[in-house]
Amino acid sequence: MPTFQSLADEARLTFANLSGSVTDLAVPSVRLGVTGLARAGKTVFITALVHNLIHGGRLPVFQAAAGGRLTGARLQPQPDDAVPRFDYEAHVAALVNDRIWPDSTRQVSELRLTLEFESAQFLARRLGRGKIHLDLIDYPGEWLLDLPLLSKTYAEFSASALRRARAPNRKALADRYLSLLEGTEPSGPESEQDAQNLSAAFKSYLAACRSDAHALSMLPPGRFLMPGDLDGSPALTFAPLDIPADAPPSRTGTLRAMMERRFEAYKTHVIRPFFRDHFARLDRQIVLVDVLHALNAGPDAMSDLEEALGEVLTAFRPGRQNWLSSILTRRIDKILFAATKADHLHRDDHDRLEAILERLVARGIEHARFKGADVSVLAMAAVRATREASVRHKGEELPAILGTPLPGEAINGENYDGNCEIAVFPGDLPHDPDTLFSPAGELGIQDHGSGSAADPALRFLRFRPPKLDRTAEGLTLSLPHIRLDRALEFLIGDRLA
Structure with a gap:
């Protein structure tokens, strides 16, 4: 039986949705929630997404951009005056100019990006260019773990x-x-x-x-x-x-x-207040997961991450949207789970990284799909900090990644100052994700370099953001990425069709 408090909250949510629906008659909006547990890369994801859309980055799988139908993207004042603005400009400066990772998410923040596009539909194209507001809501994943406490x-x-x-x-x-x-x-x-x-x-x-x-x-x-x-x-x-x-x-x-x-x-x-004012008003959601960080810590961390993600998923309000339900109550109709820092692995292991993440969120995916939401899993890097190469080691050709480790990172006792680029043999993730959740299976990672398979520094170093090239006119190119375009296509591609 709902409590008086919950009924009052639902009434306030319905009123807010009605007000938002009236505003959307002029320019529709999509409220995209961006969350993840500590160090998952929420700030980097939003910064890279906005930077690539504004600066015309390479987004071949994002059909509106690849087909030339995305005609403009610009920042606009956000709709919620009481919510802190996501400091996009400072975060871009940290990544591009200083080559340092921006500060982690500590509170809810918001940013509005307005996209102008030409529809892929002939009749809609005859009516002129389309326009949509993309409202990015950044919030700590740790706050999601509080929602089950309400009951x-x-x-x-x-x-x-x-x-x-x-x-x-x-x-x-x-x-x-x-x-x-x-x-x-x-x-x-x-x-x-x-x-x-x-x-x-x-x-x-x-x-x-x-x-x-x-x-x-x-x-x-x-x-x-x-x-x-x-x-x-x-x-x-x-x-x-x-x-x-x-x-x-x-x-x-x-x-x-x-x-x-x-x-x-x-x-x-x-x-x-967090549930009522922010979480319950989302249309779509991306959950960023630092699987590699948990892998470094071992099976206990992996099992704990699985439990945490299961709790997170019980907090969502998934469901299929239609014009009536979107007016009365918002439901999250698309959820993307993204394993971040895919650039720390060779591309041959990306499918295995996705399989591990799918194993972590299997229970929640089944629940969300049953409710009618569209759910997908992806291995990505919103900002690609490494390049791939092949290196010969003892007569064997090995897949390697090249990057500049953050100051203080170390391998086999050698510390790096943040200026030296090195080649790292990241190793191979196991074919069977279940081996990662059992102490008997250790981490299932094969070490191709010197040192033990349990050495986390050898497997997953932390790298500095990349040094960006500039055009002949002195303009900085967009931030490189891995599958950021796929994430965009899944999350908002249908709204720009």
Whole structure:
């Protein structure tokens, strides 16, 4: 049975959709959500997408551009005045001029790109050029992991969080938090100091889980690691307590009642506004996944990423759109899952990278397709930082990638300063993705260079953005990519047909 709060939210969403539909009568719009967990490349994706459309980049699979029907692309003021603007200009400068990767997504931001095109349909072409607004909504994937909390009680949240914290691959990371918990009596008197100590220890544990060495993904509540202007507020100062999942609400005045109250405040003041004002208004969605980062950390990280993506997918509102449903309630009718940093592998392994990602999101894909959404999986690099080459090693011709490692990256004890280009043998991903989810299968990667197959630096170095060539007139060429055009064609190609 829907709660009064959820009914009120749905009414507000319907009103917002009605208002948007009136505006769309003049120029239609598509709200594209761009998300992904930490280091997946959300900022880079949006920057590269806009840069290639504005500067006429090579997009052979994006039919509107390849056929010459895309006649213009320009930035416009965004429709939502209360949402921070995506700082496209600063991010382009970082990539093109400084050759550094832009800062990661820390909050919701928005950018409007207006596309002018000629329709592929004869009758529509006779009516003149078409125009569409592409509204890009950038938000942290960690916030998606909060949405399932809306349907959970504090006791259910505590039980699931403690189950994960006590798992063999997390227990050592959660040691300080679990030690504090042992000396805590949930039914004892409420204490601000106890709440702060437990919350700080729990947040430190989440931060340790997200570090490169472990690369774990199931880390709700998402705002604990990205507090923003709520840092230090009671709504972000709580932690799970050791109570049964079916425990009834506690009596007032206890520590547990204090935690329950703050958990509900988190849902009211953090999760619901995000869902109502941003997430529930999306038309299409791309989910970027840094599979290679999880591969470096091993099977535990891969299994954890699978669980996180499963939670993310339960938060979506997929469905087939028609003119009536789009007026009353928006549904996400296209979802693209993209494995990023495909340029860190030779192209012969891209199909295997896609197969691994499809294995990770298999449950969610089935659910979304059942609801009527169109779902696809893709290996891509929004900005290609490497080139491919063949190198002879001990009489054998090996596929290699050439690139400039970021300052501080190292192979076999040799550190790089960010100026030297090197050749790397990335190795081969396994044919069977299931081997990556079992410790017995190790990582299934064959090392063609010196060093062990478990050496993550040898397999997946981090590279600097590429140095762009300039035309005779001094104009910088568009950012190179791998399959960014395929992503565009899937996500918006039908709207420019």
